[in-house]
Amino acid sequence: QVQLQESGPGLVKPSETLSLTCAVSGYSISSGYYWGWIRQPPGKGLEWIGSIYHSGSTYYNPSLKSRVTISVDTSKNQFSLKLSSVTAADTAVYYCARHERDCSGGSCHHWFDPWGQGTLVTVSS
Amino acid sequence: QSVLTQPPSVSAAPGQKVTISCSGSSSNIGNNYVSWYQQLPGTAPKLLIYDNNKRPSGIPDRFSGSKSGTSATLGITGLQTGDEADYYCGTWDSSLSARADVFGTGTKVTVL
Numbered sequence: 757q758v759q760l761q762e763s764g765p766g767l768v769k770p771s772e773t774l775s776l777t778c779a780v781s782g783y784s785i786s787s788g789y790y791w792g793w794i795r796q797p798p799g800k801g802l803e804w805i806g807s808i809y810h811s812g813s814t815y816y817n818p819s820l821k822s823r824v825t826i827s828v829d830t831s832k833n834q835f836s837l838k839l840s841s842v843t844a845a846d847t848a849v850y851y852c853a854r855h856e857r858d859c860s861g862g863s864c865h866h867w868f869d870p871w872g873q874g875t876l877v878t879v880s881s
Numbered sequence: 882q883s884v885l886t887q888p889p890s891v892s893a894a895p896g897q898k899v900t901i902s903c904s905g906s907s908s909n910i911g912n913n914y915v916s917w918y919q920q921l922p923g924t925a926p927k928l929l930i931y932d933n934n935k936r937p938s939g940i941p942d943r944f945s946g947s948k949s950g951t952s953a954t955l956g957i958t959g960l961q962t963g964d965e966a967d968y969y970c971g972t973w974d975s976s977l978s979a980r981a982d983v984f985g986t987g988t989k990v991t992v993l
Contacts, residue, residue, distance in 0.1 A: 792982070794926075801883060802918075802926065802969055804982040817981045851925055857973075857982075864973035866982060867916035869928035869937065 760872035778852030790855035885985035892991040903970035
């Protein structure tokens with residue numbers, strides 16, 4: 757059974773960098789799949805942040821691309837998120853998830869499963 | 882502002898059926914597959930439907946998905962109190978201006 761667990765500081769100061777890690781158990785990241793980050797501001801909907809392939813190739817939400825870096829550490833079976841220059845608008849529950857994504861046939865198959873339990877990150881001084 | 886539009890809320894009595902629409906465009910739903918997620922209060926989203934109409938193992942057949950043109954629909958039959966949750970659609974948006982994985986605005990299901 758694949759399980760994901762987010763970890764990192766729950767409070768980040770404005771203008772600083774948010775850093776989170778997602779530990780994966782029950783599946784080797786090196787075996788395949790994309791691995792993604794999604795966030796949800798309090799009381800609002802879901803926003804995809806970006807995803808990384810097991811090989812290290814990444815793709816990001818254009819609206820966040822200039823501030824986002826996602827990396828993978830296959831030796832620790834985990835992947836990480838860094839979001840720079842944060843503001844109060846970045847306050848959200850951050851989720852990590854395994855990301856099935858296949859666009860080889862022209863149309864993209866895409867889903868996130870399973871998800872981590874999420875971690876609340878508050879941006880405040 | 883999400884590119885996928887869902888009704889803010891739907892409701893029905895126990896045992897009844899509800900449908901949730903997800904409206905998009907040719908750059909997203911019209912040319913890509915749709916997934917659906919259930920988010921129970923205070924929990925992480927859970928995959929309900931993938932590839933428009935396929936259910937992962939363990940998801941009851943009370944949940945169904947369909948797609949027509951640039952819209953998709955999630956159906957829930959035999960509504961139960963445990964189905965009270967927020968539901969989100971998702972897909973890939975391949976427009977040149979914003980190639981991204983996108984989610985719908987979300988729909989709250991209330992069991993009367």
